[in-house]
Amino acid sequence: MTTTTTTAAARFATARQVADAVLFEGYVLYPYRASAAKNRLRWQFGVLVPPSWGPAHDEPSAQRTEILMEPKGDPALAVELRFLHARRRTVQRALDDGSFTEATELRLADRVLVPWDEGAEERVELTVNVSRLVGEGSDFPFRRPAREETEPVLDADGRTVGRLVRHTAEIDGVVRLRATEVPGPYRVFKLTAVVENTSRWTPEPGAADRDAALPRSLVAAHLLLGLDAGSFLSMTDPPEWARAAVGSCANLHTWPVLAGEPGRADVVLSSPIILEDHPAIAPESAGAMYDATEIDEILALRTAALTDQEKREARGTDARAAAVIDLAESMPPEVLERLHGAVRSLREITGPGATPSDVPEAVDERADAEAVFRPDTPWWDPARDDTADPARDRIPIDGTSVGVGSRVLLRPGLRRTDAQDLFLQGRSALVEAVLHDVDGGVHLAVTVEGDPGADIRREQGRFLYFQPDEVTPLEAP
Template sequence: MTTIAAGPCFDTAREVADAVLYEGYVLYPYRASSAKNRMRWQFGVLVPPAYGLDVGEHAWHRTECLAEPRADAELVAQVRFLHTQRRTVQSAGPHRSFRTVDRLELPDRVLVPWDEGVEEAVEFRVPIAELCAAHNKAVAFPFRRPATEETEDVRDEAGQLVGRLVRRRAQVDGVLRLWAVELPGPCRVVRLRAVVENTGEWCPGLGRAADREAALPHALVSAHLLLGLTAGSFVSMTDPPEWAAPAVKECRNERTWPVLAGVDGRADVVLSSPIILEDHPRIAPESCGTLYDATEIDEILALRTAALTDQEKREARGTDDRAAAVVDLADSLPPEIWERLHGAVRSLREVTDGPPVLVTPGEEDAALADLMTPQLPWWDPAVDASVDPGTDRVLVDGTPVGAGSRVRLRPGRRRTDAQDLFLQDAPALVEAVIQDVDGVVHLAVTLDDDPGADLRRAQGRFLYFQPDEVVPVEAR
């Protein structure tokens, strides 16, 4: 009787992988008419080779990592991506005739043409020994998703047919190529390489320029990879042990980055995504649902969504079923969920008594007073009496400059704020001389022609320049 080894658990990794899969799928204000929702699919798009030749987008990505597989271990590889589904809107005529329209108004939603994303996943399983026996040659696993067409009737509140949605998916072809090489050493360590590639034969047509909109239905969108071992573990690529650091440096990852993502901190699963993550990433437990922008703050997005007008919500509901779910979620959150989104304590640290203090007889009261005196944090300027922003001076072209000095601004080339271009030669007043924790000196200034200078001074909100970016007025 043959037994099959249990596969690795992808549950924890899949939660984060879903956030990667739908990152930027539809953004606030969740309407197709929004400018930010007209240029979509920004992460992990593997385009057909014929399109990617001249536009800087790529047909493949590559993952390399180290593994310590046990005997008879198998590698489980799962390629996940979105398959673009093009939706058109048609209005109903007599005798079930239909014509394509730009929008279809309904009481609760406004239907418009839109590209939906259909989740796809293909999984392959292969013994590590078989990969190593290929002697540094790739073992290929091709996959295909066929073209399809579906229709959905649209009816009004009375059940009357008013139109239909036509959804079309183009054929998508791809391949997963796997390599494995055992590295020399006292322990069994294997370098794994996985390349996910779009092998579709779509091309823009003779004499036609490459069109991203036309290529997207044939692309693997938000493509990422899950790797798991039935026995053994992976080596962290972010924080490898000292013995593995040289081999980790030799690994090449192109357009993806692998991190450990096993259940309960285990190292038997790797998530390789087009978004750089840390080992064992997690979805915030306070998150109440998918808002399709995992780099944003849920509270901000939910508040903004709840504040949309009724017409904007109708348009969002008609844009995509997932956008409709976001609107419904924001409208239905109870007060206790809003409070939970507002802030969370991630961990608590126990504060214990410090070491015993030796007190000279007769000085008990003074020692007690010292213990009762509040201790200032390390970043408070009052901790270091040798530094005083109000009286310190710094030499600029041989002239002492400090609080009250008048200067003219000469922003340096290293500054990244484009607005600094407008401050060239602007007269300013030095308010303080500041030293940061690295000992770098900065001059806090207010502009002479700033009508809000008094308010900035009261709030301590200044502009900051380094000494070589100002010229003392006295020196002129």
């Protein structure tokens, strides 16, 4: 085992922007104060608890990633495990005799310090040749020792008024890697990467306090995987010849996606939060807000509206919360305006008579499917003669013209559906409208045949929505 190379670090750079968002997802929630009830139950994503704690409390101590790769020769596989190590921070007040005593808070001019669990980023980095992983594979154990650190707290005059004491518990873990060749027309391997918490800590008899297990847990654990020669196959959009092999992959408590710049397939992010291939941070985002499912504009405005006392408490809660307060206070109007909403597409082709044939031949098949074609006058502009009409518009699907009144078979796509839609797999439905969105996408509003509430849905306009590639016409062309 060797540490990751500079080349691997550069390869991970773009993916790490999204990985950072995964690492700190829900780290501290608005209003960013420890006193907020929602900040007292933390660390919800990708928590791998000690083995002695997990079974009795239905929390995993390991996560498993499986993904297909096409290595060229015997390439080096770079692996980076990242997680948060919860360290317990207590507050102590200075006494006149020079000693310290525990305190519930320490009030300063600019902040109010309170006990809090901070998240320290940990990394386990290694590089190993794929050939070494074939067969039994290899295990790479790691340890983070227990430690205690103190930080003096000074007032505005430079006098010591207290201190922060941080306790970090020991964590033991292991990364298990294995490569198994997959039969098929091409040289493909299934890569299995298991991250396991192997800490020997055991709770006190009868203890049921999750807070005791968290300092010994891997929080928001996720993997970055990179090949220096070769590529990974998408788990959501694999080539037809690999679909069966992809279907045999077992991913537990994590999900791998292609990461890095669009068009590349040499980097994978496997995270406890389900993402799409090549996820990216919105370019309008001015900084990390840390709030789960954050909406930057709303959070920035609400944070800026906090009282001075509330801001003091937030600044004393955590350094990252303090950074959010500073960000909200310093955000210029033009940045807030940029956050107010954005309509973007992967590609715009403009000009008179623009058609799909104007796409360069070098564009790959997936990009073709996602391209947005815009003439000089957009479809939603009333000045156009052919503005969208949901009641009359028809679209071709598998050679059949589909519109209002058409019967279709529902086959929800795995990439963008929810659990309820999956229950409709194979059901027949009636198209009620053909709708266009501002990004150029098409959606079919449908009612399920045999649904006793279909008439009520029509009356209220509450339909189910599917994209054209999620239905099959039941009428002849």
